[in-house]
Amino acid sequence: MALELERLRGEVVAGFAALGGRLDTALQRTSQTEADIDKLEQRIELLERARWPLPSVAALVAVVGLGLSLYQLAAR
Structure with missing residues (x-):
């Protein structure tokens, strides 16, 4: 009975160690x-x-284009 408990204890310790390693890996990845x-x-x-x-440059180009169009229209 004592040997079986000691074996189970060893498995639990090993399981916790493996779980701790996985958690460390997950924490590092996070x-x-x-x-x-x-x-x-x-x-x-x-x-x-x-x-x-x-957008500012596009608006400026549009205003300049409109101004040139109005200038050409007025020059006729």
Whole structure:
């Protein structure tokens, strides 16, 4: 009976050790994923900041085009 309990105790200890290893691996992957997400968020913010002048430039070109059209119309 005592030998059987000792064997079961050994299996439980080994099981907990294996489970602890799996949890460590999962925690490491989660930490790496969070770091990757942070990097991607920074890249997105940089891209969004670099993109802001495009609508302004398009509006400016449209206004200049309208102005030139009105100038040509008035010059006739």
